[in-house]
Amino acid sequence: MSDSEDESPDRQLKLVVMGDGASGKTSLCMRYSQEQFSKQYGQTVGLDFYLKRINLQGSMNVALQVWDIGGQTLGGTMLSNYIFGAHGVLLVYDITNYSSFENLDDWYAAVKKVCGTGPMPHMALVGNKSDLEHMRTVKSDKHQKFAQDHNMMSYFISAKTGDSVSLCFQKIAADILQVKLTKPEVEQHQRVVKAEVIDTNNSYAASSKKQQRGQPKSSLCIIT
Numbered sequence: 024m025s026d027s028e029d030e031s032p033d034r035q036l037k038l039v040v041m042g043d044g045a046s047g048k049t050s051l052c053m054r055y056s057q058e059q060f061s062k063q064y065g066q067t068v069g070l071d072f073y074l075k076r077i078n079l080q081g082s083m084n085v086a087l088q089v090w091d092i093g094g095q096t097l098g099g100t101m102l103s104n105y106i107f108g109a110h111g112v113l114l115v116y117d118i119t120n121y122s123s124f125e126n127l128d129d130w131y132a133a134v135k136k137v138c139g140t141g142p143m144p145h146m147a148l149v150g151n152k153s154d155l156e157h158m159r160t161v162k163s164d165k166h167q168k169f170a171q172d173h174n175m176m177s178y179f180i181s182a183k184t185g186d187s188v189s190l191c192f193q194k195i196a197a198d199i200l201q202v203k204l205t206k207p208e209v210e211q212h213q214r215v216v217k218a219e220v221i222d223t224n225n226s227y228a229a230s231s232k233k234q235q236r237g238q239p240k241s242s243l244c245i246i247t
């Protein structure tokens with residue numbers, strides 16, 4: 024157990040992760056809390072909890088209580104209870120699935136309903152599966168407009184590669200607690216750039232003009 028785990032946290036935050044089924048909420052939570060990813064889809068029934076202890080500015084210990092809400096709960100009677108008391112809400116959609124983006128209106132409305140005329144929690148728009156950029160169906164400007172219209176912070180992440188996952192949570196926690204992340208903190212949570220060699224003959228790049236012209240088979244180095 025690390026020193027920070029021994030100490031009781033200075034602050035505890037409830038973060039609720041919501042959005043359509045299969046948008047990658049559980050994958051995001053698993054990546055963040057356990058550095059794991061599974062290609063298999065197991066639908067979340069109701070909700071799951073994750074706990075992550077982080078440190079802000081080297082001095083503030085924060086316990087993040089992450090509530091992973093099953094996509095099927097939209098319209099159900101329990102959803103309001105799950106949202107109640109949230110400090111932050113992550114509205115997650117899949118950038119390759121347009122309807123998961125469209126349905127964010129309903130997820131947003133569910134949060135609004137719980138808050139009534141009171142203050143809204145910190146809201147973050149999270150476009151997941153950024154590793155599937157070549158299959159994107161939600162244009163980036165639509166994403167930005169939604170974030171602006173709803174006064175939300177906005178992120179593109181990949182639960183699969185881990186890209187921007189840690190930084191996203193770190194920034195959300197810092198924003199809620201109104202502290203500024205230091206440059207070293209931002210760098211620390213930015214994922215280390217790694218090169219992955221993929222076989223272009225089995226990837227989307229296989230249909231590129233280069234291949235069509237019958238050029239020799241090759242491997243492509245992608246920076247993720």
Ligand SMILES: Nc1nc2c(ncn2[C@@H]2O[C@H](COP(=O)(O)OP(=O)(O)OP(=O)(O)O)[C@@H](O)[C@H]2O)c(=O)[nH]1
Nearest residue numbers: 044045046047048049050062064067094152182183
């Ligand atoms: N390529 C890719 N696949 C992902 C990513 N995140 C999740 N997936 C896949 O998408 C599928 C659904 O992921 P889940 O995390 O179970 O989705 P969920 O939002 O929790 O779904 P519900 O529990 O039904 O609400 C799984 O097959 C994951 O492997 C990602 O960043 N990239």
Ligand SMILES: [Mg+2]
Nearest residue numbers: 048049066067
């Ligand atoms: Mg799930």
